Amino acid sequence: MDWQSIAQTLQDSSLQVIRDPQQVAKLSQDYFHFSPVLQEQLGDYRGDLAVRARSETDVLTVAQLCVREGIPLTLRGAGTGNYGQCIPLRGGIILDLSGLNRMLRLEPGLALAEAGVKMATLERQAQTLGWELRMAPSTCRTATLGGFISGGSVGAGSINYGFISDAGNVRSLRLVTLEDPPQILTLRGEETQAVLHAYGTNGVVTQVELPLAPLFPWAESIIAFPGLKPAAEFSRALSFSSGIVKKQIAVHADPIPRYFSALQPYLPQGGSIVFTITSDWDRPALADLIKRHGGTLTDYQPQSGADCRGLTEFCWNHTTLLARAVDPTLTYLQVFYGDLERVLRLQEQFGEEVMIHLEWLRVAGNPAPAGLPLVRYQSAERLAEIIRLHQEAGAVVANPHAYTLEGGGTGPLNPALLDLKRRADPFNLLNPGKIEALL
Ligand SMILES: Cc1cc2nc3c(=O)[nH]c(=O)nc-3n(C[C@H](O)[C@H](O)[C@H](O)COP(=O)(O)OP(=O)(O)OC[C@H]3O[C@@H](n4cnc5c(N)ncnc54)[C@H](O)[C@@H]3O)c2cc1C
Incomplete structure (x- = not known):
C-alpha cells in the first residue's frame, strides 16, 4: 500500500490524518535538542504521516493497519521527552494520543x-x-x-x-x-x-x-546560602526531617541561579539556592532548620490552588530549559550521587564546567541526592569523559545523550x-x- 492509500484507509475510519510535511516534522520531534549529541544523531528523522486518536477504537484501527501492512508505529503524548523517545527512527506512522483525554x-x-x-x-x-x-x-x-x-x-x-x-x-x-x-x-x-x-x-x-x-497546604520557599556546602547540608537535613512534610527539595549551585531571570529579586548574587515545597503547617520547623544551617529565607509563598505552576518549573529539567534559553550551548547530565561528599568532590573537580543542580528523591526507601547538573559543552568526546569521570568517582549516570533504552538506563x-x-x-x-x- 502506498502512503496515499494508507491515509485514505485511516480517513475512511474517521481518523484525523496529518500529512502536511511541516506538521509531520514537528510531530516527529521531542526535546532531544537538549543534547548536542542527539541533535547530531537524530535531527533528520521523520514519520511518513501522523494520526490523531480520540478513542481506544481509533488505536485499534491504527494498530490493525500497522500489523497488516508492516508499518512502524511511534507513539506520542505531548512530545516533551528528552532522549528522542518519540522520534520515528524507521519512519511510518506517528500516533498522537493526546486526544484520548477523558x-x-x-x-x-x-x-x-x-x-x-x-x-x-x-x-x-x-x-x-x-x-x-x-x-x-x-x-x-x-x-x-x-x-x-x-x-x-x-x-x-x-x-x-x-x-x-x-x-x-x-x-x-x-x-x-x-x-x-x-x-x-x-x-x-x-x-x-x-x-x-x-x-x-x-x-x-x-x-x-x-x-x-x-493534598497538603503547600508553601514554596527560596532559601539562599553562601555556598554549595551549607545549601547541600541543609537540603539533606530537610530530606531526612521526618516531621516536616515536603514534596520538593532542589539545590542550585552558583552560577545556576543567574539563569532564573524571573526570580532575580529573591536570588542574592554568588551563592547557592535551595527551592523547597513544604507543608505550611510545618513553617516554624522549617524556619528553625534554615536558621540552624545559616540560610536566609528570601521568599515564602503558600501555593494558591496549585496548577503545576510555581517553583517546580525552575527544577528538574526546567532548570536546563531556562539555562539553555540564556546559553544554548549548555547541556546536562542525570546523576545519582549517592552522598553529598561526592557532590562536593565533583564540584571541586569540574568547577563551572559542570554546575551542580541537585534534586532529592527517595531511592529504595531512603532520601538520596540525585541531580541534573548543567554542563558547558565542548565536544562529544569531552562529554563522554565527564560521564566516565563521574562513574569513576562512584556516581551513577543515566546518560541523557543516548536514545536507546539500554543506553539511557543505569x-x-x-x-x-x-x-x-x-x-x-x-x-x-x-x-x-x-x-x-x-x-
Ligand atoms: C523542560 C523539561 C522538563 C522535564 N522534567 C521532567 C521531570 O521533572 N521528570 C521527568 O520524569 N521527566 C521530565 N521531562 C521529560 C518529559 O517531560 C517526561 O518524560 C514527560 O512526562 C513525557 O510526557 P509526554 O506526554 O510529553 O510524552 P512524550 O514525550 O510524547 O512520550 C514519551 C515516551 O512515551 C511514549 N508514549 C507516549 N504516550 C504513550 C502511550 N499512550 N502509550 C505508550 N507509550 C507512550 C512515547 O513513544 C515516548 O517514547 C522533562 C522534559 C522537559 C523538556
Missing part, C-alpha cells in the same frame, strides 16, 4: 484516566477532592499521563514516593498490542512494571490507574519489558530502533 474515574486516593489526559488536568481535578498526583514532572502542565509513565520517571513528590516505577505507584494499565490481530490487555500491579519507562515499545497505553497522594533492561515486547509486538513495529537487544 477522566474516567476519580475517588479519594485513586484516579483512572485515559492516557492522553494532561497531568495538570488530573492534578486539578484530584485537588478538588483533597488529593493530588504522587509525583509530577516539571512538565506537568503539558505532559500526558501515558507519556510520563512511558518516558518519564520522577518529579515533585518523588522525595516521598520515589520513581514512577516503584511498586505501588501505578495500579493498573490498559494496553493495545500489535499482535495479529491486536489485543487489549489489562496489566495490574507488578505486571505494569514491564511498560513503565519502556518508551512505548511494547504496547499502546490507553488507560492508566494511579493511586493519589493526600543497569540491564527489565526482562519483563522484553518478554512483553515479544508478546505484544511480535513484528517489532512499535518505536523500532530504541531497544539495542533487538537491533
Whole structure:
C-alpha cells in the first residue's frame, strides 16, 4: 500500500490524518535538542504521516493497519521527552494520543484516566477532592499521563514516593498490542512494571490507574546560602526531617541561579539556592532548620490552588530549559550521587564546567541526592569523559545523550519489558530502533 492509500484507509475510519510535511516534522520531534549529541544523531528523522486518536477504537484501527501492512508505529503524548523517545527512527506512522483525554474515574486516593489526559488536568481535578498526583514532572502542565509513565520517571513528590516505577505507584494499565490481530490487555500491579519507562515499545497505553497522594497546604520557599556546602547540608537535613512534610527539595549551585531571570529579586548574587515545597503547617520547623544551617529565607509563598505552576518549573529539567534559553550551548547530565561528599568532590573537580543542580528523591526507601547538573559543552568526546569521570568517582549516570533504552538506563533492561515486547509486538513495529537487544 502506498502512503496515499494508507491515509485514505485511516480517513475512511474517521481518523484525523496529518500529512502536511511541516506538521509531520514537528510531530516527529521531542526535546532531544537538549543534547548536542542527539541533535547530531537524530535531527533528520521523520514519520511518513501522523494520526490523531480520540478513542481506544481509533488505536485499534491504527494498530490493525500497522500489523497488516508492516508499518512502524511511534507513539506520542505531548512530545516533551528528552532522549528522542518519540522520534520515528524507521519512519511510518506517528500516533498522537493526546486526544484520548477523558477522566474516567476519580475517588479519594485513586484516579483512572485515559492516557492522553494532561497531568495538570488530573492534578486539578484530584485537588478538588483533597488529593493530588504522587509525583509530577516539571512538565506537568503539558505532559500526558501515558507519556510520563512511558518516558518519564520522577518529579515533585518523588522525595516521598520515589520513581514512577516503584511498586505501588501505578495500579493498573490498559494496553493495545500489535499482535495479529491486536489485543487489549489489562496489566495490574507488578505486571505494569514491564511498560513503565519502556518508551512505548511494547504496547499502546490507553488507560492508566494511579493511586493519589493526600493534598497538603503547600508553601514554596527560596532559601539562599553562601555556598554549595551549607545549601547541600541543609537540603539533606530537610530530606531526612521526618516531621516536616515536603514534596520538593532542589539545590542550585552558583552560577545556576543567574539563569532564573524571573526570580532575580529573591536570588542574592554568588551563592547557592535551595527551592523547597513544604507543608505550611510545618513553617516554624522549617524556619528553625534554615536558621540552624545559616540560610536566609528570601521568599515564602503558600501555593494558591496549585496548577503545576510555581517553583517546580525552575527544577528538574526546567532548570536546563531556562539555562539553555540564556546559553544554548549548555547541556546536562542525570546523576545519582549517592552522598553529598561526592557532590562536593565533583564540584571541586569540574568547577563551572559542570554546575551542580541537585534534586532529592527517595531511592529504595531512603532520601538520596540525585541531580541534573548543567554542563558547558565542548565536544562529544569531552562529554563522554565527564560521564566516565563521574562513574569513576562512584556516581551513577543515566546518560541523557543516548536514545536507546539500554543506553539511557543505569543497569540491564527489565526482562519483563522484553518478554512483553515479544508478546505484544511480535513484528517489532512499535518505536523500532530504541531497544539495542533487538537491533
Ligand atoms: C523542560 C523539561 C522538563 C522535564 N522534567 C521532567 C521531570 O521533572 N521528570 C521527568 O520524569 N521527566 C521530565 N521531562 C521529560 C518529559 O517531560 C517526561 O518524560 C514527560 O512526562 C513525557 O510526557 P509526554 O506526554 O510529553 O510524552 P512524550 O514525550 O510524547 O512520550 C514519551 C515516551 O512515551 C511514549 N508514549 C507516549 N504516550 C504513550 C502511550 N499512550 N502509550 C505508550 N507509550 C507512550 C512515547 O513513544 C515516548 O517514547 C522533562 C522534559 C522537559 C523538556
